[in-house]
Amino acid sequence: MAPTARSKSRSAIHEFDLIRTLQQRHSRHDPSVIRGIGDDAAIVTSGAGKWSLLTTDLLAEGIHFDLRTATMADIGFRAAVANLSDIAAMGGTPQYLLVSLAIPRTGANNQVHQLYRGMMAACRPHRVTLIGGDTSASANGWFINITLVGMVPPRKALLRSGARTGDLLYVTGTIGDALAGLMLLNEPPSKKRPSHTAAISTRHRQFLVGRHLHPTARLAEGQWLSAHRFATSAIDLSDGLSGDLRHICEESHVGVELDLSALPLSPACRAYAAFRKLDPAALALTGGEDYELLFTLPPRRKAEVERAAKLHRFRITCIGAIRPARQGIQAIGQDGTTHPLPNSSYEHFK
């Protein structure tokens, strides 16, 4: 992604402020740059009739992944999806991949190959070509940086900044699953008390862990939203609904009314939440890395879009509406009361 506002983990540095300052200090007028810092991917014109999309993502061991709960192939797969999803959120088509790896001294050749196998498994269905990268030693832990290049027809890119008051807010698929899957993976196996995870059916467990380890980038959905000019804005859910909704509101200068009772929750996510006595809506709001698309569309297109989605077997759910900026971000609870939505992006690991 463009160094956007993703608080991947807590640090002394506030990423939003950092990005804003960088934008101010280092921006220069460049007519070939359609969109620089601040969206899921940067957009540059590249010759007649083509816009290029560029996104980059850095993953650090101990921050974004844990070798105790994921294989190198899983990590590679997820790293690739994180980038594919940024291209999906722009309505684009991914094309080229560059991979930088910092390998700890304990790193083995077959781990590197597994990592690539995972990345390419995620990329192959989309005909992405590995064109370059860099390899280096690391004094401490694995670091993986992926840069993905894509394209989108001129003026068809989905931006975070296009939402207008009155637009309806939609999300693809189901949300909260990836966080539930991560929590399942991180639960310590306990012998003294009955295992928590035993109460979740194997099918549900596999579904949730699968959603965490092998998420899907919604490329077909993004391209469909862009090609028909359905969406006025879009973002992918990588920080969690609460955080990513905030990015749409900031970039579009709007507020939002979110209907918590409408959130699309999978039966597995509901089962996990019930067992752990959690609010499944909280999983959906704070859970990062579902990689679903959050988008807005004008109400007059509602029927047309929902019909077309059904035809393509795209699951989309209306979860709210865009409101004037002064109303902020409000959530309508199950009980019908309205509250400001807490800012509760999921922060990786710690």
Next chain:
Amino acid sequence: MAPTARSKSRSAIHEFDLIRTLQQRHSRHDPSVIRGIGDDAAIVTSGAGKWSLLTTDLLAEGIHFDLRTATMADIGFRAAVANLSDIAAMGGTPQYLLVSLAIPRTGANNQVHQLYRGMMAACRPHRVTLIGGDTSASANGWFINITLVGMVPPRKALLRSGARTGDLLYVTGTIGDALAGLMLLNEPPSKKRPSHTAAISTRHRQFLVGRHLHPTARLAEGQWLSAHRFATSAIDLSDGLSGDLRHICEESHVGVELDLSALPLSPACRAYAAFRKLDPAALALTGGEDYELLFTLPPRRKAEVERAAKLHRFRITCIGAIRPARQGIQAIGQDGTTHPLPNSSYEHFK
């Protein structure tokens, strides 16, 4: 760069083998990819009349830089030059920058800003626009990944693979300076014995340290070599002459005869070598990160190119000739005898 063959530091994994295996396993036929893995930058066609160049470089604290001997601004500057130099080696023009940062918990806001200040100081003269990136926490140390996008007119890219038997081998500028500068920075300050560095004049010391901390990407030289189709092959000196020469030979399937007495050495490098009782040619052969260009040209163009270089005030030096592959890589010593050139790339830090 494309995951080329750069042994940035020793590890259990042999980078050359890794890259070769990756090429074999994950390559797919993509007519839009002119050059994938294996050169200074990847080349893709991007619409009519334009080739895009893509290069990426990962730098790790404790491997590629040391905060005890360089400021964050120095580190940013060098990181940017490493990428600019890859574009220079292709004869291209740099355009867009994406920066990923992993920031340790001890990292401070002003360090990040210094790093960007250094990067942009290197990029600004070349009108490179910062368009994106990513920011993350790091469990251990700083990691910086830069992706640089550039362009080159179609069929004008300088490749590593174009050298032909009989071509002359040239290098820009002087070589060995950056390693001498790094060695000066790493010398422990000693109170007991007269300081080693005292014997080097301040002017020489400043020159060498400057060449290490603030190298120059030879963009004008690369574009000039490409525009006039002077060079048959080119690479930038980032691993050191010995290693980078090997890349030209491998990719072009040729051998080389290197004239050690012809190596362009600065007075400062000679002075440092004399004082430390080192062979200055060894500094030039093994010293990475001079970021000069190594290139080949057909002998019939020698006079024309040397005249044109003088006109542009480009320093270029003929240091050898391309030979058939079976002759391998031979060095003619100061005494006129010929030996196989040892493979002695400089390996960062340890």
